[in-house]
Amino acid sequence: QKEVEQNSGPLSVPEGAIASLNCTYSDRGSQSFFWYRQYSGKSPELIMFIYSNGDKEDGRFTAQLNKASQYVSLLIRDSQPSDSATYLCAVQSGGSYIPTFGRGTSLIVHP
Amino acid sequence: NAGVTQTPKFQVLKTGQSMTLQCAQDMNHNSMYWYRQDPGMGLRLIYYSASEGTTDKGEVPNGYNVSRLNKREFSLRLESAAPSQTSVYFCASSERQDEQYFGPGTRLTVT
Numbered sequence: 001q002k003e004v005e006q007n008s009g010p011l012s013v014p015e016g017a018i019a020s021l022n023c024t025y026s027d028r029g030s031q032s033f034f035w036y037r038q039y040s041g042k043s044p045e046l047i048m049f050i051y052s053n054g055d056k057e058d059g060r061f062t063a064q065l066n067k068a069s070q071y072v073s074l075l076i077r078d079s080q081p082s083d084s085a086t087y088l089c090a091v092q093s094g095g096s097y098i099p100t101f102g103r104g105t106s107l108i109v110h111p
Numbered sequence: 112n113a114g115v116t117q118t119p120k121f122q123v124l125k126t127g128q129s130m131t132l133q134c135a136q137d138m139n140h141n142s143m144y145w146y147r148q149d150p151g152m153g154l155r156l157i158y159y160s161a162s163e164g165t166t167d168k169g170e171v172p173n174g175y176n177v178s179r180l181n182k183r184e185f186s187l188r189l190e191s192a193a194p195s196q197t198s199v200y201f202c203a204s205s206e207r208q209d210e211q212y213f214g215p216g217t218r219l220t221v222t
Contacts, residue, residue, distance in 0.1 A: 008151070032208050043201055043213035044154070088154070092208055097142050097161045098169070099211065103153035 002027040004091050006102035013109055019076040021105050023089030026070070032092040033065055033072045034099065039085045047087075048074060079109040113137055115214035117202050123220045124192040132187040132217050134202030140212070142205050143185035144169075145177060147198040148216075154201070160185055192221045 003026040013019045021035075032051055036044035050056045050063040050072065062075040072091070076083055086106050090099040115136045124130060136143065145157040156169030158177040166177050174196060176188045185204075189196060197220050203211040 034210055043216050044211075045213070046210040049210055090211075094208075097205075097207065098144075098156060098159060101154040103151065 002030075002091070002093070002100045004089055004100045004102040006087075006089050006105045008103060009106040010108050011105055013079050013107070015079060015081060015109055015111050017079050017109075019079045019083065019107055019109065021074040021076075021087050021089075021107065023072045023074075023091075023102055024070055025072070025089075025091045025100070027091065027093055027100070028067075028070065029093045030067075030070075030091045031094040032099075033063070034090040034092070035061075035063060035072075035074045036088040036090060037085045038088060038104065044088055076107075079107075081109050081111055083107060084109050115202055115204055115212050117200075117214035117217050119217060120215065121218050123222065124189075125222055126193060128192050129188070129190050130192065131189075132200055132202075132219075133184070134186065134214055135184045136202075136204040136212070137183065138204060138206075138212065139182070140204035140206050141182070142207065143179065144203040144205075144211065145175075145185070145187045146201045146203065147171065147196075148201060149198050157187065157200075192219075194221045197221045 035048040038044040048063040086104040089102040092099040144159040146154045160179040202214040
């Protein structure tokens with residue numbers, strides 16, 4: 001069974017710090033990796049995707065993928081209170097229509 | 112461009128009652144999904160439709176049925192609601208291995 005593991009948190013960081021969110025996955029055939037942000041009471045929305053090993057940067061967000069270690073992470077630089085949310089990691093195998101979601105990590109950015 | 116819409120937003124049912132949750136997308140996506148989200152459990156796939164005319168069971172299909180009415184619409188039916196089906200239900204759509212777009216959710220309470 002495909003598994004995606006995330007620390008449920010909460011991860012608490014001060015405003016302006018770097019928040020590091022981690023995700024491990026079990027399926028070595030995984031090819032697509034997504035990070036979704038979900039505010040309380042709202043639906044998930046995509047913030048980053050990554051397909052290749054290495055880093056991918058978009059503004060304050062960096063996704064890091066290491067397929068050999070089956071590990072994907074999300075770094076949020078200069079964290080803001082508005083970044084406080086639950087972050088869901090999703091992993092999808094090649095040719096599959098179905099992503100496997102982790103249970104999410106709750107991030108709290110305090111002023 | 113509304114994206115993914117869901118109706119109703121809130122619903123309270125008594126045990127044994129039936130209802131249909133409606134979902135529509137205007138992004139011309141082939142794939143559509145129904146998830147439920149419970150505290151601490153993450154997103155769990157109920158049913159999905161890889162393309163118009165096909166539906167398949169996900170992780171937690173018992174007690175639910177679906178209809179892919181056309182390419183735009185994918186409905187979820189509870190034939191005889193049970194308290195265990197109290198949850199937040201999200202519809203999503205995607206194009207193959209691309210990211211998923213979520214609707215705003217339906218908050219269902221079964222008493």
